[in-house]
Amino acid sequence: MRLVVFNNNFIDYLNVKKINNKNMSAYAILDLEVFDTEKHLEYKNLAPGIIEKYEGKILIRGGESVVQEGEWNPQRIVVIEFPSYEKAIEWSNSEEYQKAIELRKKGAKTNAIIVNGV
Template sequence: MPAYIIVEIEIHDHETYEGYKKLTLDTLKNYQGKFIVRGGKTETLEGEWAPERIVVLEFPTKEMAKSWWASEEYAPAKAIRQSSSATKMLLVEGM
């Protein structure tokens, strides 16, 4: 069953965050992950929600998604993201 990581990001240091974006793509390959949404323009349809940046990643399974998130490959990029932004990250199973 596919799994998705949904991330809401508020960037505090845009210059440093660019380094995160450059590193992340290569870390997904071993986990068969891919970007579905990567910072595209958003439009609020209901409620009060105006995120600065939304990212959605797809993985074949939730186990692969969690393995990627905890991996040594992703750790340097994760450290950059955590130092340059505030994030909310959710793992959800697909259909």
């Protein structure tokens, strides 16, 4: 067994490799500014089925938020968890979701990122 030293602790090399591999969750984080509620509702009704197809889980969907620092003024935050970064990218690039994005653009201005978990 190969060991790695991290902060003066011994860690099993296989576990370190697993942590740095595809076994970590990834998150899609969207900040939406809705300007057409009807179009946004169409997107909102369509998106969950596509998200589920790619093993995603909506964690946050427009809950109350408060800015703690900086000049960011989010309007509607959505956070979606995926089992891996690869699965999140697959969802984002899927034909089904690309069609949903076109619909979303008719009802909301969006900033979005996908980020690996720790």
